[in-house]
Amino acid sequence: MLAYIMRRMLLAIPIAFGVSVVCFSLVYLAPGDPLSVILPADATQEMVAQIRHAYGFDRPLPVQYLFWLGHVLTGDFGMSIATRRPVILEVTGALSNTFMLTSFAVPLAFGLGYAMGALAGCFPGRAVDRLVTGAAVVGVSLPNYWLGIVLVIIFAVEFMALPATGMGPKGSAQFSLLRWSDAQYMILPVVTLALIPVGIIARTTRAAVAEVLNLDFVTTLRAKGLSEIAVIRHVLKNSAPQVLAVMGLQFGYLMGGSILIETVFTWPGSGFMLSKAIINRDIPVLQGTILFLSMIFVATNLVVDLLQSMIDPRIRRS
Amino acid sequence: MNAEPIPAISAQQIAGTAFGHDEALVEVRDLTVRFVTRETTVHAVNGVNFSVRPGEVLCILGESGSGKSVTLRAMMRLLPPRRTRIEGSIAIDGQDVLALDKRALGELRGGLVSMIFQEPMTALDPVYTIGTQIAETVLRHKGGSRAAARARALELLELVKIPEAARRLDNYPHELSGGLRQRAMIAMALSCGPRLLLADEPTTALDATVQIQVLILLRRLQRELGMGTIFVTHDLGVAAEIADRIAVMYAGRIVEEGPVADVLRAPLHPYTQGLLASTVHGQSRERDIEAIPGSPPDLRRLAAGCAFAPRCGLVQSECHAAMPEPRYTAAGRMARCVRITQAALAAAE
Structure with a gap:
């Protein structure tokens, strides 16, 4: 097992490396010269050359990459073009705001989706299955930013029970979960965010449970005299690797902070920041955010892999 | 609980008295199993009668779809309850x-x-170790501590002659060979001292050499533990190896039944005769293996007469009228074929 963990972790390194190359090349993939944003429009040829040299753009690409990587590894992502603040502060601030939402949305969504899917999978073809499957299809098909707007209209405009957008009057810096006046701002975004993965998780769980329930060993378990609950416990453990795979992906997406939902609720998280950075051509912020999110994805995948192999030892062999 | 056997017709009373008067461990009477879906009904088992005494091995012999596995599963009510009608x-x-x-x-x-x-x-x-799965069964039926159940699991692995049993306890099924896996399966089945063992083609998926080892093991354990056993197989050789009595199934009915030697040496039913003729034992390589022509009937649309009639070389007009009732040439020696009376009479003369 230890060897497997080591191997998986070593395998993550080239992936992380590849991701960093892609992030680095964003500067060149994005249309337009990155310097044109900083330089005044009437800059002389000498000035351009000077700046180019100062930023190191006159050096060969691999050298630039290594310099960039060296900075990144020491936590220096450069300055945001829009705010003139260090990118690392911008990114960690936005990520922690998104994390606040996901830390509530994920248990809610995964719990609900898993419970619905497991219930439906245990009774395939029955009324509860049709109900869950129907609800999941609706959930998957509804555009969630639309749902967010509808929730705002209902709870913020009609009933005036919850605030519509933002993080409260004091902003994100002094936001406290323990104060209701702040915490109430989270409710609508959390609920909307949570509804994104419920459908897909319910469907995956349902399919996995129903599939395992049809396997031969389930008959063996019943033939042993186990109660239906004990049989279901076996089935759930067997279906867990498949469910975990989807949960890992969904967790990664949610950490990226749905751009649409954070925009609808003007929640200053990673998704909101990404959209701002794209509009402002704020390449350093874009680079930093994407690099962080990709690393979260890589780490989540690693954790899912390890969990899967702990549940199903057959995965370790490949 | 209703312990009263269903009143039997006279022929079955003959069958019941065939083995003296000891209490039967298993009494199956007029068992029918149908699988009902919206589109169609499959008549998998159509009136099966048999009994098994304690310590006796009954082999149910038949090809795929003859209803032998279904019969076995019905005995533990393992068939999907919503789609299955058992009578x-x-x-x-x-x-x-x-x-x-x-x-x-x-x-x-x-x-x-x-x-x-x-x-x-x-x-x-696949995601639990062999030891856990055996211990789970022990805990379910005998209770006690986990450690005790695990100790019992180890004993059982040793009983079924798994080498290095202590190490195997922590193996997952995929880490064992087919033969060892089946031994582990047997250990699990024996863990709570059953009086009746149902074996559904337990050697079919194994290599020929391993097959023999597992059969010998099963036969030895069955004798030592005195379990009544119903052994389902399509392999005449396996049946000859392990059975006390054989019941041959065709299209959801038992068409012939009797002591193993009688059935294999002097089969009464044309289907059993066909089965025996189609096996290979030492005839010359040049000779073609005789196969039974045709294929088994569609269990969704069973005709009124003998189900084997369309494939039978000895078919008579009488065969198409109705499925022949069980006929006995001796106590416990049964076949469902119209020709029995003539044959029995000829033998008596």
Whole structure:
């Protein structure tokens, strides 16, 4: 097992490396010269050359990459073009705001989706299955930013029970979960965010449970005299690797902070920041955010892999 | 609980007296099993009668789709309840299986009656170790501590002659060879001292050499533990090896039954004769193997007459009228064929 963990972790390194190359090349993939944003429009040829040299753009690409990587590894992502603040502060601030939402949305969504899917999978073809499957299809098909707007209209405009957008009057810096006046701002975004993965998780769980329930060993378990609950416990453990795979992906997406939902609720998280950075051509912020999110994805995948192999030892062999 | 056997017709009374007067461990009477879907009904088992005494091995012989596995599964009520219609009666050790409630059924399964399946790879849970799966059964029926259940699991692995049993306890099914997996399966089935063992083609998925080893092991354990056993197979050689009595099934009915030597040496039913003729034992390589022409009937649309009639070389007009009732040439020696009277008379003369 230890060897497997080591191997998986070593395998993550080239992936992380590849991701960093892609992030680095964003500067060149994005249309337009990155310097044109900083330089005044009437800059002389000498000035351009000077700046180019100062930023190191006159050096060969691999050298630039290594310099960039060296900075990144020491936590220096450069300055945001829009705010003139260090990118690392911008990114960690936005990520922690998104994390606040996901830390509530994920248990809610995964719990609900898993419970619905497991219930439906245990009774395939029955009324509860049709109900869950129907609800999941609706959930998957509804555009969630639309749902967010509808929730705002209902709870913020009609009933005036919850605030519509933002993080409260004091902003994100002094936001406290323990104060209701702040915490109430989270409710609508959390609920909307949570509804994104419920459908897909319910469907995956349902399919996995129903599939395992049809396997031969389930008959063996019943033939042993186990109660239906004990049989279901076996089935759930067997279906867990498949469910975990989807949960890992969904967790990664949610950490990226749905751009649409954070925009609808003007929640200053990673998704909101990404959209701002794209509009402002704020390449350093874009680079930093994407690099962080990709690393979260890589780490989540690693954790899912390890969990899967702990549940199903057959995965370790490949 | 209803321990009263269903009143039997005269022919069955003959069958009942055939083995002296000891109490039967299993009494199956007029068992029918149908699988009902919206589109169609499959008549998988169509009126099956048999009994098994304690310690006796009954082999149910038949090809795929003859209803032998279904019969076995019906005896533990392992068929999907919503789609399955079971009629008739099944009594095991005096318990009316079809009338048991959930709790009593759980006690019966794995306790009084155990089952071994054909494919040990898929029949064992892949994400639990062998030891855990055996211990789980022990805990379910005998209670006690986890440590005690594990100790019992080790004993059982040693009983079924798994080498390095202590190490194997912590192996997952995929880490064992097919033969060892089936031994582990047998250990699990025996863990709570069942009085009846149901074996559903337990050697079919194994290599020929391993097959023999597992058969010998099963036969030895069955004798040592005195379990009544119903052994389902399509392999005449396996049946010859292990059976006391053979019941040949065709299209959901038992068409012939009798002591193993009688059935294999002097088969009465044309189907059994065909089965025996189509096996290979030492005839010359040049000779073609005789096969039974045609294929088994469609169980969704069974005709009125003898189900084997369309493939039978000895068919008479009488065969198409109705399925022949069981006919006995001796006590416990039965076949369902119209030709029996003539044959028996000829033998008597």
